[in-house]
Amino acid sequence: MAIFYGVFAIGALTSFASYLYIDGAASQTKRQVLDQLEKTQWFWFLNLLIFILCLVFIVRPIINRLTEQLQELTKKSHRLAEGKSISLEYDRQSNNEVGQLTDSFYEMAESISSQHAELSRQNRELEQKQDDLTGKQSKLEQSLTATRSNELYLKDRNELIETLASKESLFDFSSVISTIVRLTKTEFGALLFIKNNEITSVVPKEMTDEQQESLKTESLLLKRVMVSKESAQSTKQVTDDRLLGYPYYMHEAVIPIMDPAKDELIACLYLARFDEAFTEHDIIELASFAKQIAISRMRMTLYEQMDYERAETAQLLNSVREAILYVKHEEQVILGNRALFEIFQSLQIEEETDMTTFLEVNPETMFEQMDQREAFGTYFEEVLAGQIPTDMFSLSIDDGTYFIQVYAEEIVHEGQPIGTILVFRDVTPETEVDRMKSELVSTVSHELRTPLSSIYGFTELMLKRDLGPDRSKRYLQTIHDESKRLTDLVSDFLNVQRMESGKQSYEKEVFNLLDVVKEQIQFHQATTEQHTLQLDADQGQTFLVEADRNSMRQLLGNLLNNAVKYSPDGGEIIIGLLEHDANIELSVRDFGVGIPVSSTPHLFSKFYRVDNSDSRKIGGTGLGLSICKEIVREHDGTIEVESVLGDGALFKVMLPNATKK
Numbered sequence: 001m002a003i004f005y006g007v008f009a010i011g012a013l014t015s016f017a018s019y020l021y022i023d024g025a026a027s028q029t030k031r032q033v034l035d036q037l038e039k040t041q042w043f044w045f046l047n048l049l050i051f052i053l054c055l056v057f058i059v060r061p062i063i064n065r066l067t068e069q070l071q072e073l074t075k076k077s078h079r080l081a082e083g084k085s086i087s088l089e090y091d092r093q094s095n096n097e098v099g100q101l102t103d104s105f106y107e108m109a110e111s112i113s114s115q116h117a118e119l120s121r122q123n124r125e126l127e128q129k130q131d132d133l134t135g136k137q138s139k140l141e142q143s144l145t146a147t148r149s150n151e152l153y154l155k156d157r158n159e160l161i162e163t164l165a166s167k168e169s170l171f172d173f174s175s176v177i178s179t180i181v182r183l184t185k186t187e188f189g190a191l192l193f194i195k196n197n198e199i200t201s202v203v204p205k206e207m208t209d210e211q212q213e214s215l216k217t218e219s220l221l222l223k224r225v226m227v228s229k230e231s232a233q234s235t236k237q238v239t240d241d242r243l244l245g246y247p248y249y250m251h252e253a254v255i256p257i258m259d260p261a262k263d264e265l266i267a268c269l270y271l272a273r274f275d276e277a278f279t280e281h282d283i284i285e286l287a288s289f290a291k292q293i294a295i296s297r298m299r300m301t302l303y304e305q306m307d308y309e310r311a312e313t314a315q316l317l318n319s320v321r322e323a324i325l326y327v328k329h330e331e332q333v334i335l336g337n338r339a340l341f342e343i344f345q346s347l348q349i350e351e352e353t354d355m356t357t358f359l360e361v362n363p364e365t366m367f368e369q370m371d372q373r374e375a376f377g378t379y380f381e382e383v384l385a386g387q388i389p390t391d392m393f394s395l396s397i398d399d400g401t402y403f404i405q406v407y408a409e410e411i412v413h414e415g416q417p418i419g420t421i422l423v424f425r426d427v428t429p430e431t432e433v434d435r436m437k438s439e440l441v442s443t444v445s446h447e448l449r450t451p452l453s454s455i456y457g458f459t460e461l462m463l464k465r466d467l468g469p470d471r472s473k474r475y476l477q478t479i480h481d482e483s484k485r486l487t488d489l490v491s492d493f494l495n496v497q498r499m500e501s502g503k504q505s506y507e508k509e510v511f512n513l514l515d516v517v518k519e520q521i522q523f524h525q526a527t528t529e530q531h532t533l534q535l536d537a538d539q540g541q542t543f544l545v546e547a548d549r550n551s552m553r554q555l556l557g558n559l560l561n562n563a564v565k566y567s568p569d570g571g572e573i574i575i576g577l578l579e580h581d582a583n584i585e586l587s588v589r590d591f592g593v594g595i596p597v598s599s600t601p602h603l604f605s606k607f608y609r610v611d612n613s614d615s616r617k618i619g620g621t622g623l624g625l626s627i628c629k630e631i632v633r634e635h636d637g638t639i640e641v642e643s644v645l646g647d648g649a650l651f652k653v654m655l656p657n658a659t660k661k
Contacts, residue, residue, distance in 0.1 A: 173203040180289055181205045181271065184282065189271040190215065191293070197226065197265070215270060222268060225254040229265055231287060233278045251277045255290045259298060266297060323404075323424035325361060326411075327383055330418065336361040343402060343426060344369055369397045376406075383408055383420050394427075403431040432605075451482035506548035506634055510658045513543040513552065513584060517575055520556045530570030533560070537577035543584045544658040551631045558624040559588040559651050566649070567592030583637075583654045591648035595641065603641060604629040628653075 173191050181189045188206035192199050192215075202212050215222060221234050233253040250272055257267035269290050271278075278286075314337075317324055323340035327333075336359050341347045346365045363380060367373040372395045379393050393406040405427050411419040458475040461467070467475065514537060521533045537543070545552070556575075563573045567590045576587040595603065604625050632639045636656055643649035 174205070176293065177203050177205045177269075180269070180286075183289075184271055184273075184286065185275075186271045186273040189269070192216070192222070192268045192270060194226065194265050194267055219254075219270075221252055221254050222270065225256050225268055226265060229256045229258065231255045231283050233283065235277055238274075248274065250274055253278045253283065253286060255283070255286045257290045257294045257297070260291075260294055261298060266294065269293070321426075323426065325422040325424065326419060327422070328419045329384075329386060334361045334363060335359060340424060343397070343404070343424060371396045371399060379406070380422075383422065386417065386420075388420060402426060402428045451485045454482045455479050455486075506551055508546050508548050508635075510544055510546045511549060513545045513547075513586065513655070514539065514541075514577055516549065516552045517556060517577060517586070520553060520560060521575060524557070524560045524564065528564055528570075531564055531567060531573055532571070533573050533575060535577075536574050541579065543577050543579060545584055545635075545655045546658045547635050547655065551635070555628050555631045555653065556586070556588075558628050559653075562624060562651075563588050563590035563592070563649075566590065566594075579657065580654075582657050582660045584657050586653040586655065587650060589648065589650045594645040594647050595643035595649050596645050600641060600643065604639070 177189055177191045181187075188204070188211070190205065190207055190212065191203040193201045193203075199216050202216065204212055207215075221232055225232050231254065233251065235249050235251050237247055238250045239248040251274070252270070252272045255269040255271075256265055257269060258264065259266045269286060271286070317326075317337040318339075320337060321339055323343050324337045325340055326335045328335070336347070338359070340361065341359060344366050346369050347359075347361060367377060370376050376393065376395055379389060382389055388408050388410045394404070395406065396403050403426075405425045407423055407425075409421045409423070410417050411421060458479050462472060462475055517535065517537070521535055525531075525533045560573070560575075567573065569592075571591045574587075574589040576585070576589070578585040578587075629639055632653055632655070638654045639651065641649055641651050
């Protein structure tokens with residue numbers, strides 16, 4: 001470039017000198033001017049030639065070299081921009097701008113190369129760390145997969161244990177075999193229950209009926225296990241390589257399930273798969289499953305036995321006529337049998353309950369029916385506190401409708417008290433009997449004393465005094481009537497005794513009941529003047545019955561006696577006969593004092609007498625209607641009463657019609 005600049009300066013100076021030279025020749029002659037111009041042209045031509053030579057031999061190489069350097073820098077800058085490596089070796093030939101630019105570029109390239117090398121090193125380190133992390137992640141994923149697999153295994157195992165612990169597994173073992181098949185990764189399996197060395201039932205999983213039947217009848221492996229009572233496995237080829245290109249095998253395992261209490265075979269666990277044979281670890285695990293099934297089966301058998309005994313006990317207690325209340329202290333549960341619910345109507349029985357179910361009781365509801373609720377509440381508090389009362393507690397319910405006696409018994413198990421039983425004895429019949437006996441003694445004493453007093457008094461008068469014929473006859477008539485009254489009273493007692501003992505005999509014959517009715521009306525009309533006995537019947541009709549004639553007389557006689565006695569003011573008494581399709585209706589209607597509604601259910605009981613101010617004035621033993629009921633019952637009939645207090649009573653007797661038999 002210095003040469004180029006020197007040539008350029010010489011040319012410029014030469015041109016300037018030529019200009020001055022021409023300018024100074026302005027005053028010279030034309031010839032001189034022409035000579036000078038000719039010399040100047042050669043001089044300019046020489047300058048042009050020198051300039052061209054400088055361009056060709058000096059400037060052009062310099063420009064080519066600069067262009068090559070710039071192109072090389074451009075290529076290397078592109079490679080650097082693309083992140084590629086470049087050669088940092090170069091020849092420095094000048095200190096000009098291009099050289100400085102080249103130096104700067106290579107310095108920058110060296111810096112970038114160093115940074116790139118550092119980045120490469122860091123990338124390699126990052127890649128190494130990433131590879132390490134990938135390896136660790138892979139291991140973690142493997143561990144996670146294994147953990148999840150173990151978790152699923154444990155979940156299935158826990159599910160199996162829970163299933164075996166559930167009482168429902170006694171009746172449905174399908175979930176058990178399903179869980180075992182899933183745990184052992186087998187294709188199918190079955191639980192075969194055995195009794196007396198015979199297969200009684202099969203619980204399959206993914207097995208057809210044909211496979212089940214083949215397993216029961218043709219499996220030598222199963223038969224071997226049933227004989228040896230030891231686990232066994234086998235492998236058999238199910239297809240060859242001509243079908244699938246390779247042989248295919250089925251691996252089977254049979255595990256015996258033994259009753260630990262009796263050491264006898266109760267079931268077998270059968271499993272099969274195709275992928276791989278059962279290992280020793282698999283057999284050990286299956287044996288543990290078999291033990292769990294055996295324990296579950298034994299526990300369920302005990303539970304079934306306990307449930308049966310519980311149901312049997314409940315049925316026994318529900319069949320007992322005595323009402324029972326069972327207090328379980330630890331559970332704080334109060335149960336009762338059906339007899340208790342029958343006595344205490346306030347306790348509700350659900351419709352779906354049966355005889356094998358204990359019924360839960362709310363004591364507060366029971367107390368509402370008790371007439372002595374406060375006293376019994378204190379008694380019951382002692383029972384709840386575990387203090388067993390030794391005395392019997394007597395109470396009545398529903399305002400004296402029922403009479404109950406309660407006693408308590410402690411229930412002890414293995415020396416420890418577990419509950420208390422309260423027994424409610426319904427002593428209403430006994431109480432009624434005692435009441436009736438008391439009334440009977442009072443009534444009989446009164447009924448016997450009155451005629452005996454009359455007989456004793458009139459006989460004493462006749463013995464101690466001298467009476468006239470008319471007066472003596474009147475006294476004798478009174479003695480006769482009172483004697484008859486005593487005879488009838490004794491006859492009633494004897495009749496009741498014969499009927500209760502079953503010694504009463506009946507001589508049945510077919511006769512017209514109208515004749516007996518007319519006879520009794522005539523007899524009883526003669527004994528009373530205050531009453532009018534009327535027959536309400538079609539006297540041209542026959543009312544045939546097959547009955548004991550004397551019993552019919554006694555039946556109608558007792559009804560007429562009651563109608564007369566309970567119509568103390570006299571009045572009309574209507575005796576009716578009416579033929580129905582299959583029955584003959586005999587009725588007695590009076591218009592006396594009537595019967596209270598509360599007394600109607602007890603009217604035909606022995607020794608029962610209506611308790612009101614009017615009836616207390618009327619004598620009687622309370623046996624007449626009881627005898628009537630017994631006579632009607634022995635003749636396959638019915639007797640009922642309709643009454644309005646203060647408006648008399650209507651007794652209806654239905655006897656079989658002899659013409660319809």
